Amino acid sequence: MSEINLNKYSRQVLFWPQGEKNQHNLQEKTVSIIGAGALGTVLANHLVRAGTGEVRLIDRDFVEESNLQRQMLFDEQDVRDKLPKAIAAADKLTRINSEVAVVPFIEDANASNIEELTAGSHLILDGTDNMETRFLINDVSVKNNIPWIYAGVVHSRAMTATVIPGVTPCFRCLFPVFEAGHGETCDTVGVLSTAVHIIASYQATEALKLLAEESDYVRSEMIQLDVWKNDYSTFPFQYSLNPDCPCCQKKTFEYLDKKISDKLISSLCGRNAVQITPNYTSSADLPAFEKKWSRLGKVQRTPYLLRLNYNDKEISLFKTGRVLINGTDDADTAKRLYSILIGN
Numbered sequence: 001m002s003e004i005n006l007n008k009y010s011r012q013v014l015f016w017p018q019g020e021k022n023q024h025n026l027q028e029k030t031v032s033i034i035g036a037g038a039l040g041t042v043l044a045n046h047l048v049r050a051g052t053g054e055v056r057l058i059d060r061d062f063v064e065e066s067n068l069q070r071q072m073l074f075d076e077q078d079v080r081d082k083l084p085k086a087i088a089a090a091d092k093l094t095r096i097n098s099e100v101a102v103v104p105f106i107e108d109a110n111a112s113n114i115e116e117l118t119a120g121s122h123l124i125l126d127g128t129d130n131m132e133t134r135f136l137i138n139d140v141s142v143k144n145n146i147p148w149i150y151a152g153v154v155h156s157r158a159m160t161a162t163v164i165p166g167v168t169p170c171f172r173c174l175f176p177v178f179e180a181g182h183g184e185t186c187d188t189v190g191v192l193s194t195a196v197h198i199i200a201s202y203q204a205t206e207a208l209k210l211l212a213e214e215s216d217y218v219r220s221e222m223i224q225l226d227v228w229k230n231d232y233s234t235f236p237f238q239y240s241l242n243p244d245c246p247c248c249q250k251k252t253f254e255y256l257d258k259k260i261s262d263k264l265i266s267s268l269c270g271r272n273a274v275q276i277t278p279n280y281t282s283s284a285d286l287p288a289f290e291k292k293w294s295r296l297g298k299v300q301r302t303p304y305l306l307r308l309n310y311n312d313k314e315i316s317l318f319k320t321g322r323v324l325i326n327g328t329d330d331a332d333t334a335k336r337l338y339s340i341l342i343g344n
């Protein structure tokens, strides 16, 4: 059993119903946070300061200027350095609490890798901004018996719910039909940073209850709130279990089983960027590409990626072979560039 730093965690140990025992429980746990943006940075900040054993940060993107208004672990230097969010967040978190194993993954969590990324986790936290990934997290959660905590936030409105396989209904019981959204996203109607922080703090509080093994007060209701209009409501969902739920009842995992037959191409909403992920696990030979690309435009290599400025576009090639093309939201343009610059 790991030692407790009784000075560092004194206020929390005083608070815990079972004192040091809860702290020990927390220090033995591993949490995967999918998305290190607005929600994810608040979640990670709380869990690392609290002394969780291992915190995995999974994020596919870089720090941008428009993130700083609400993504609390980043600063202007991270924007200038164009650091991957997972790396920038992990650097800061390690300075905050070096006793926690903070493990960054510069990855897009998808059907091919999410089980591997979350293997051995005691809890998964939703720091994403899209329903598709949430259904995927729900599949992994039910399949591998890992609780997860959902949260969504847009404008001044936010909601959260805790899914515990075998105990609560699952996310698909609550949201049976996949809806791509109603056009209201943080990129179209904006988001208030306080709404993000409040709902992520609710998520983090539920996380602490589960990880410290104090489940008496774990919520069996969904919270919905509007911080601007002063609305707060709860919706008990223990009776929402769908006896025909394809996920938690029939144990079919449609989102996880989606086989990626070709390259996965996705437009990143509101980012004017397209991501292309190869359908195989690969590792890109960055020095070789650097040599090839240096004839085409300005090339910059960092420990994590290679970046090329080419025809008003910025192309980033990650070590895993994933490519982000900034400067277009058109999939065909992105595919053309991919075949010119990467091949196949």
Ligand SMILES: [Zn+2]
Residues within 6 Å of the ligand: 169, 170, 171, 172, 173, 174, 242, 245, 246, 247, 248, 249
């Ligand atoms: Zn279900």
